[in-house]
Amino acid sequence: MDIGLLAAFAGGALALLSPCAALLMPAFFASTVGTGPKLLLHGSIFYLGLLVVLVPLGVGAGALGTLFVVHRQAIVLVASLVLMVLGAAQALGFGFDPSRLLPSGANLHTRAASTTGLVKTFLLGAASGIAGFCAGPILGAVLTLAAAQGNTVAAGVMLAVYGAGMVVPLLLIAALWQRLGTRGRKVLRGRAFTVLGRELHSTSVITGLLIMGVGVLFWTTNGLVGAPALVPIEAQTWLQERASLLANPLLDILAVLVLTALVLFAWARRQRARGDALQDTEPTEPQR
Template sequence: MEIGLLTAFIGGTLALLSPCGALLLPAFFASTLGSGARLWLHGLLFYAGLVLVLVPLGVGAGAIGLLFSTYREPVIAIASLLLIVLGVVQVLGLGFDPARMLPGARGLQNQAQVRTGMLKTVLLGAVGGIAGFCAGPILGAVLTMAATQDSLVLSGAMLAIYGAGMVVPLLVLASVWGRLGAKGRSVLRGRTFSVFGRRLHTTSVITGVLMVVVGVAFWTTNGFVGTPALLPTSTQAWLQERSAVLAHPALDVFAIVVAAVVVLLIWARLRKRRHQPIRQEAAKAAADQEDR
């Protein structure tokens, strides 16, 4: 299961860097928000939009999978084959846009274009989670894995982690956008090349090959059940034992207070930045009055 969650996170990162819209979101965030607390606040709002759309999709896929839970072996075989097919589709650049298949998705896209401020960021997240011709096979692969989970919570969590895989590199790239330069952005965009007369893209090929590998591994490990855990059992037991110390009401209150202080500091900083130009104009006007 841990391998599946890691795969979902990597899938989100690859969806962000897909050739159809590679680096469009980091460029937008960098140009409109800059860096600092305001960028990270909007990053959280963008993630909230992603979660609002992706998690219900994951839970829905998991619910469909649970209907066939008594036929696990054929379900795993079909899911593995689908992962491999989606990987080949990705390699060949024959993607699809999931937004065309979901009711209301186009309306979300239109709203995201006309809205402003924080609501626009939330709507961009909702749209970004499902839209994209090149990212369609990746989302399809993650939903396929979510459908094979034995728990609706795990199915939803897999899509939430897929969204986190988009948001974390998005914020990092937006933060360093100005330092990347044209060469750095070109490297991230990848490049096209020809094979037997067909134009392929490096990012799509790498993503597709990884999806095929995941499909084969999914088949041979019974849906990742047979894979070794990322952490040894002894380490997991040690972490669970130590984390039990955190289950205390006083620590819960402390965490809430810290979160409230952080939110207030971010709000105060944004408010200061918003009023700074007004103060500068007032000071300039006062200086002009004195000169007269």
């Protein structure tokens, strides 16, 4: 995996845990959706809402980067400085709400509050992608990396990965909400502390330091070109060879049949459980 994509995924996860709205979305999903197939369905719709907003932003940033692709050294320098500034702002608790910069962006949460079901989940996804004072510098850093790609497709993919970084931990935390307990949720929320009279937050400080670290790495590796691959070339080649073996229509049909059987099995168990629950709640006739 490319270091830029890994940074985008981590940025999405940290945006979800940002102190302004830490664990609000996982708590909402845990209380209103629950677990199982319904959670996966709403998680997919939530991700679709994220993609509708984030991918066009990424493509736009990538298109802007292509205008200056011939000035790569300048792009690397500017992007590195922007990342450093955004990282410092994040660590010190400064931020901005990107939704205010987009038409009707600030009204997405209001629209979501007036709807229900999957439409509400979709609008929450669209709003979560751009809203949040604390998460503004994170999104700005990912957009900076996307613009530095100089490629609209790669930039769009990077923002899609950023959205996935929000969805994956959201689903995991929502599914484990009851098991986490009060102590586990408190750990995930982080803690506030004071330095030189200014109140800081552990999640923001960690996020800011990571963004600044990416900025330094971006500069020292000429825009991540000289960065070592996270997965060695030999391993990538081996994985590609093994993946080609799976490109077989018979295996595809078998996978679909297995998936269908699992869904039917889960549905049958759920129906049986409901039947047993109804039998337990039916009043018994008094004996004569």
